[in-house]
Amino acid sequence: MNGLDSRRVAVVIEDDDDIRNLLETVLTQGGFEVVGRSNGIDGIEAVRAYNPTVVTLDVNMPGIDGFETAKRIRAISPTYIVMLTARDEEIDTLQGLEAGADDYVSKPFRPRELRARIEAMLRRPRVIGASEASADPTPAPSAPDASDAPDAAHPVSASTPAADQSTEGWLVHNGIRLNPSMRIVRVDNVEVALTRTEFDLLSALMDSGRRVRTKADLALLLRGESYVTSHFVSDADKRGIEVHMGNLRKKLGENSNSPRWIETVRGVGYRLTAAGE
Known part of the structure; x- marks a missing residue:
């Protein structure tokens, strides 16, 4: 194909x-x-x-x-x-x-x-x-290939604050590193394969920091309608976000009872944990 x-x-x-x-x-x-x-x-x-x-x-x-x-x-x-x-x-x-x-x-x-x-x-x-x-053996234009990956001879420390790596385009939090343009996620310097949706959700949370992202907000974001409150978000849309977040946590190796990266704000949505947690 x-x-x-x-x-x-x-x-x-x-x-x-x-x-x-x-x-x-x-x-x-x-x-x-x-x-x-x-x-x-x-x-x-x-x-x-x-x-x-x-x-x-x-x-x-x-x-x-x-x-x-x-x-x-x-x-x-x-x-x-x-x-x-x-x-x-x-x-x-x-x-x-x-x-x-x-x-x-x-x-x-x-x-x-x-x-x-x-x-x-x-x-x-x-x-x-x-x-x-x-x-699909033909990668999408935005998908990373080997030439796009960070230089293995000059690895970025997982403990380095995100601000120190802004010129490289990496978002960093508690050992997880995400590059939005190259669509790469690494946990403790090990690359993790995510679906488009899982990557977009994680990117949104990392970009938002401690600000809570509601399930409705994240559902609209995935539909390209972020913050447009006139668009309808159903209960099924919100449950879909819960399912995607559950799958994302599994792939990251996250313990939801003692989260390292993603907190659930009950009845509202999700946000990043505090730095160092």
Whole structure:
């Protein structure tokens, strides 16, 4: 597979004819060439054949369900995956994100919001995690390669304050180092592979320091609508942030009961721990 095509192609996998037609109309109006399929197996074959930029995927389908379909698509393609479902349970959100989905939208959805969320995804860098990189051998322009990495002969001390490294573009906190432009994260000088979403969340928290970032704020940030309070943030969006934060903490090796980097501010959101904790 040769990476994402320069055309804007969308594959819609939805067994309900009316919803599939609506999605095709919405995406066509957004400038996509749209391919519709009514089940997971045919949808996976369409992904192989058309190399889409984005896939919308229903959870409840005959045959293999949306979670299994997402896993199989992710194994062969770096395409953006948006899962759509009438269910609004946290376990569904968790399954969808763990299956490789980039976003999770509950039905009924607002066409304009769905299109806006897809456009926000497309503005974000394509590949971060090792598993995603293996699916697409052609790295995105913003993805780091060996020539971009910090000079191993002149390592940056994990204990050095962030201000001392500002010219190098690194954010530093309690042994974690993050470079927003190179999309690299290191914990105690060991590189950690994160998804786009996990990286963006960590970058936002490190950039904000001790200022609390609410779940709604972080959800809007991921949609490219930071601080725009007129945009709707659902409970599912907020639960999605919780799931992403849980996955991020696992990859960092964070103990949520005694956090080294990320504190949960109950009922509000998240912030960095104090320096030295």
